[in-house]
Amino acid sequence: MTVLSFTKGHGTGNDFVLFTDPEGEIELSAEQIRYLCDRRFGVGADGVIRAVRSRSIAEGAAILAEEPEAEWFMDYWNADGTPAEMCGNGVRVYAHYLVTEGLVSAERRDTLPIGTRSGVKDVLAGVNGYTVDLGRWRIGGEPLVAASGLEVARPGLGINLGNPHVVTALAHEGELSGLDLTKAPALDPAPEDGANVEFVVPEEPLVKDGVARIKMRVHERGVGETLSCGTGVAAAALAFRHWGGDGMPNHWRVDVPGGRLAVRMFPTEEGEHVSLSGPAELVYSGTIEI
């Protein structure tokens, strides 16, 4: 029997069980992850994040060769026990956890490079919480999206931010609130690795004071409906900017059931990047037998 010391954290209600395993000695089984995330029998969370040194996990060691600064790796697992490449809220909460636990040196705290299965992500601490540079993205695929509560299937737009998303625009808030996301939306064609599916409505007017405003609900791959999904929020803003064409702003405000996040597209030497900003909270710590 192992006793695991953990901390519960969240970013706009997207919640995680975090624990520290610097040398990579604690390999949780899918069953143990499902138990930790179980809201009735375990701690309850959308995912588990293991804080492991990059050198102590194969995917992290591969990253270190090119980015030696990325001392810590975010080993992210969905509530159903499957690994995911990236988590936009998770990586912000993880940065807050590393700082709070004293696992990173003071000079690293302003811009913290974190290893993920989708490469290194820089996280910045600021007055409005934590911002992560999610890097570049790929647009591709237009599957039809059917969901309980929608009379007819809608076209979606595939956007990859390290992990896969399909964004669908709905006509009005009634459609958004009428969705039943206890059942997984059906995608046609279905992506081989599955996808997180975002449903989005624009505010009226869409753009105010240079900021575009949208509302979103999400069904996450490996989890179900969550109160927020950081990479999903960025995908939603990118999809709406894509659909809107020239003249769309680069500053977006996205409201999700768990709160509000900000998305920004900005130029870099390697092309445009997208960032995600918002709160990251640690709620309590405890121990659990697994």
Ligand SMILES: N[C@@H](CCC[C@H](N)C(=O)O)C(=O)O
């Ligand atoms: N909630 C996350 C995304 C977590 C992973 C996702 N369920 C997947 O399987 O890709 C976020 O904030 O980005």
